[in-house]
Amino acid sequence: xxxxxxxxxxxxxxxxxxxxxxxxxxxxxxxxxxxxxxxxxxxxxxxxxxxxxxxxxxxxxxxxxxxxxxxxxxxxxxxxxxxxxxxxxxxxxxxxxxxxxxxxxxxxxxxxxxxxxxxxxxxxxxxxxxxxxxxxxxxxxxxxxxxxxxxxxxxxxxxxxxxxxxxxxxxxxxxxxxxxxxxxxxxxxxxxxxxxxxxxxxxxxxxxxxxxxxxxxxxxxxxxxxxxxxxxxxxxxxxxxxxxxxxxxxxxxxxxxxxxxxxxxxxxxxxxxxxxxxxxxxxxxxxxxxxxxxxxxxxxxxxxxxxxxxxxxxxxxxxxxxxxxxxxxxxxxxxxxxxxxxxxxxxxxxxxxxxxxxxxxxxxxxxxxxxxxxxxxxxxxxxxxxxxxxxxxxxxxxxxxxxxxxxxxxxxxxxxxxxxxxxxxxxxxxxxxxxxxxxxxxxxxxxxxxxxxxxxxxxxxxxxxxxxxxxxxxxxxxxxxxxxxxxxxxxxxxxxxxxxxxxxxxxxxxxxxxxxxxxxxxxxxxxxxxxxxxxxxxxxxxxxxxxxxxxxxxxxxxxxxxxxxxxxxxxxxxxxxxxxxxxxxxxxxxxxxxxxxxxxxxxxxxxxxxxxxxxxxxxxxxxxxxxxxxxxxxxxxxxxxxxxxxxxxxxxxxxxxxxxxxxxxxxxxxxxxxxxxxxxxxxxxxxxxxxxxxxxxxxxxxxxxxxxxxxxxxxxxxxxxxxxxxxxxxxxxxxxxxxxxxxxxxxxxxxxxxxxxxxxxxxxxxxxxxxxxxxxxxxxxxxxxxxxxxxxxxxxxxxxxxxxxxxxxxxxxxxxxxxxxxxxxxx
Ligand SMILES: *[C@@H]1O[C@H](CO)[C@@H](O)[C@H](O)[C@H]1NC(C)=O
Ligand SMILES: *[C@@H]1O[C@H](CO)[C@@H](O)[C@H](O)[C@H]1NC(C)=O
Ligand SMILES: *[C@@H]1O[C@H](CO)[C@@H](O)[C@H](O)[C@H]1NC(C)=O
Ligand SMILES: *[C@@H]1O[C@H](CO)[C@@H](O)[C@H](O)[C@H]1NC(C)=O
Ligand SMILES: *[C@@H]1O[C@H](CO)[C@@H](O)[C@H](O)[C@H]1NC(C)=O
Numbered sequence: 086x087x088x089x090x091x092x093x094x095x096x097x098x099x100x101x102x103x104x105x106x107x108x109x110x111x112x113x114x115x116x117x118x119x120x121x122x123x124x125x126x127x128x129x130x131x132x133x134x135x136x137x138x139x140x141x142x143x144x145x146x147x148x149x150x151x152x153x154x155x156x157x158x159x160x161x162x163x164x165x166x167x168x169x170x171x172x173x174x175x176x177x178x179x180x181x182x183x184x185x186x187x188x189x190x191x192x193x194x195x196x197x198x199x200x201x202x203x204x205x206x207x208x209x210x211x212x213x214x215x216x217x218x219x220x221x222x223x224x225x226x227x228x229x230x231x232x233x234x235x236x237x238x239x240x241x242x243x244x245x246x247x248x249x250x251x252x253x254x255x256x257x258x259x260x261x262x263x264x265x266x267x268x269x270x271x272x273x274x275x276x277x278x279x280x281x282x283x284x285x286x287x288x289x290x291x292x293x294x295x296x297x298x299x300x301x302x303x304x305x306x307x308x309x310x311x312x313x314x315x316x317x318x319x320x321x322x323x324x325x326x327x328x329x330x331x332x333x334x335x336x337x338x339x340x341x342x343x344x345x346x347x348x349x350x351x352x353x354x355x356x357x358x359x360x361x362x363x364x365x366x367x368x369x370x371x372x373x374x375x376x377x378x379x380x381x382x383x384x385x386x387x388x389x390x391x392x393x394x395x396x397x398x399x400x401x402x403x404x405x406x407x408x409x410x411x412x413x414x415x416x417x418x419x420x421x422x423x424x425x426x427x428x429x430x431x432x433x434x435x436x437x438x439x440x441x442x443x444x445x446x447x448x449x450x451x452x453x454x455x456x457x458x459x460x461x462x463x464x465x466x467x468x469x470x471x472x473x474x475x476x477x478x479x480x481x482x483x484x485x486x487x488x489x490x491x492x493x494x495x496x497x498x499x500x501x502x503x504x505x506x507x508x509x510x511x512x513x514x515x516x517x518x519x520x521x522x523x524x525x526x527x528x529x530x531x532x533x534x535x536x537x538x539x540x541x542x543x544x545x546x547x548x549x550x551x552x553x554x555x556x557x558x559x560x561x562x563x564x565x566x567x568x569x570x571x572x573x574x575x576x577x578x579x580x581x582x583x584x585x586x587x588x589x590x591x592x593x594x595x596x597x598x599x600x601x602x603x604x605x606x607x608x609x610x611x612x613x614x615x616x617x618x619x620x621x622x623x624x625x626x627x628x629x630x631x632x633x634x635x636x637x638x639x640x641x642x643x644x645x646x647x648x649x650x651x652x653x654x655x656x657x658x659x660x661x662x663x664x665x666x667x668x669x670x671x672x673x674x675x676x677x678x679x680x681x682x683x684x685x686x687x688x689x690x691x692x693x694x695x696x697x698x699x700x701x702x703x704x705x706x707x708x709x710x711x712x713x714x715x716x717x718x719x720x721x722x723x724x725x726x727x728x729x730x731x732x733x734x735x736x737x738x739x740x741x742x743x744x745x746x747x748x749x750x751x752x753x754x755x756x757x758x759x760x761x762x763x764x765x766x767x768x769x770x771x772x773x774x775x776x777x778x779x780x781x782x783x784x785x786x787x788x789x790x791x792x793x794x795x796x797x798x799x800x801x802x803x804x805x806x807x808x809x810x811x812x813x814x815x816x817x818x819x820x821x822x823x824x825x826x827x828x829x830x831x832x833x834x835x836x837x838x839x840x841x842x843x844x845x846x847x848x849x850x851x852x853x854x855x856x857x858x859x860x861x862x863x864x865x866x867x868x869x870x871x872x873x874x875x876x877x878x879x880x881x882x883x884x885x886x887x888x889x890x891x892x893x894x895x896x897x898x899x900x901x902x903x904x905x906x907x908x909x910x911x912x
Contacts, residue, residue: 108483111531127166128560135556137201138545150198170229176216184216197246202254212242240265262300308387322435332360332373338449347459356447358468362396362410370396370408390414409481410474425465487512492546496584499605575618614709642715647692657702664706
């Protein structure tokens, strides 16, 4: 795409882009302290600013790099995380004094561990900022004792604790990407600890290799003997836009030993390319935040490797949005084997004029190459093409969550099919579990993992133990990747569409899927309850339906006594954030002129003789209906007493009360439940009442219940909010002519389109508004109140107090107030 058409598109899109987009809603939400997810927290006075997490191979020990210390935590136990060993590594008073004298804040003059890697079978290698004077050292794995000789860490670890860096050990050699000076403007990608006969390597000092980069991640691909570094930097090739950020993938060969005269001790295999997280012609998500590798499934070729990355946008019009993109290794390799742009080292300008290709930049094995070839490599290291996302589309896009870190896992479902599950950490402190499906992403759940915004956060996944570890300022938190027992009916288990969980028809529990159980009931792609759970024996199920005498099977519901002309409000819990509530009356219609269905799903109306009677609240999700509440509204016998104006019972207790007192029934209840309800039920025997009072948590009356607009399968980006925003002045300034032309030529068309789009957005957004406010993490005041009263994380600064015993704290229901956001669903 040439620069003009690129900019033209941007200008157009600034006004139009994705106004309807909002992104998928997590199906369930577990707030801090919810019993549905047992979080294990490790903290002590000594742990603060957890910067690096490293899991041992057996996943029994978690090494934690924090402020002034390295910890070895025992994570083998299900209940608690305990401290195994601790290494103190603080700068001396003299170091601190020097740091302060250089004008740095005291709080930043600690030793923040930024490199923590397994070096060999007996040692760890670690580096820290060490009061703005980076140091590195060897640590013995078993004793966690430090090698007495520390070495200078320049080029291995940043000076400034607020700068990001990345490091990886391959065959005992350390590869790093970091700022290599105190002021933080000398970026370098280098190799250290090179094996005896090899030399340490770095990027050539000449300008232009890297432009003010932020390093994100480094990944080794053994098959290619290459290390890929991911970072973002200023895209000099877009010199017509000021400070345009581009995300990059770059590569070096581990066999590189530099040239003989040209590029001595410098990379001869460095090449970089733009990573483009962009759908079609929309504004790109240009700022990479994190990226991880999903290796190919066992037995598949190495080129099936895929990288998943989180991207945000540089432009205000896109603030708060983020996207997930995937890139295939094959695409990356084909971009690196294509043409390259040419850098004029005097003007530092890039041109796309293609030199006669006398070498393949990025190719391994140029040690003995001629000076000519190496000079060519030195000028041609930016690939002409960009790496586009796999399938040419975004994996996921959302305007509700700013994602910051991710992990990925391939999960084998009960039908032996593989699904990709992403764990995404939001800036607001939620962990999302999302499964990638054909039509888009389904977010199975969100778990609140921290409350205060975290500057540094790290995420580690233990696949064999089914746990995620999150490092925050205050300590380390462990979250199980799934809790199938939370779903206690087949319908819930199937609706969750969680590849980790399946319904066992024999034991009748929702259980973890392991390779050996293919009999489990699951429907990840469709979430279709009727087809999946239908085969179950119905002997345990009490059915509604005309086949039985209504008086025997029809529960009377909650009695609601009202006076005439009083405003009645009936509440209805949501089965999930994707369900929709729906009210029905037996033998009667709920007409809009008499009834008002409120945004939280509750029903409001004025008590009159015609509105007395039975009410049924149904929840629909993915075409599956279940009864959430049954009320019987009747007139008060004694008119003298005061009645509260709103009736807020939230839960049906469908224990059968066959003999309701005579006279309490209104005419509508006679033949109940016929018509509206029974027709549905007859063909769908899964609608049933069973045990709903047994494990149902008592909902707080003040609890806000959330509904989402759409429960339709496959509706991935169902709703949106039309937001109009001002176009970016910079683009307008630079492209006045194009804009004017566009406005003149297309004004009529655009106006009409916008109008149409807005109309559509509004209608699609209508049922979603409350969910949106909630999902942008602006909690209701009650929620915030409760959260404040519920602090499990204590604020700690980096002043380590020696002598305090570290302890694991289990945040279970007994320690923390029970705060479940969503009810279990009765069936
Ligand atoms: C799973 O959920 C159940 C039901 O809410 C709860 O009792 C249990 O503690 C949870 N387990 C874990 C490991 O979170
Ligand atoms: C691991 O590396 C350390 C530091 O270089 C060295 O002392 C130790 O002998 C090495 N261990 C093995 C098993 O190679
Ligand atoms: C470079 O070439 C010389 C002979 O020309 C050879 O001995 C040497 O092994 C080569 N070096 C590498 C790293 O291939
Ligand atoms: C360390 O954590 C504290 C809060 O816990 C935070 O204010 C500070 O900025 C952190 N320091 C660094 C370097 O991240
Ligand atoms: C509900 O709200 C009322 C007043 O707003 C308050 O007094 C009461 O404690 C709250 N109840 C719960 C369970 O939060």
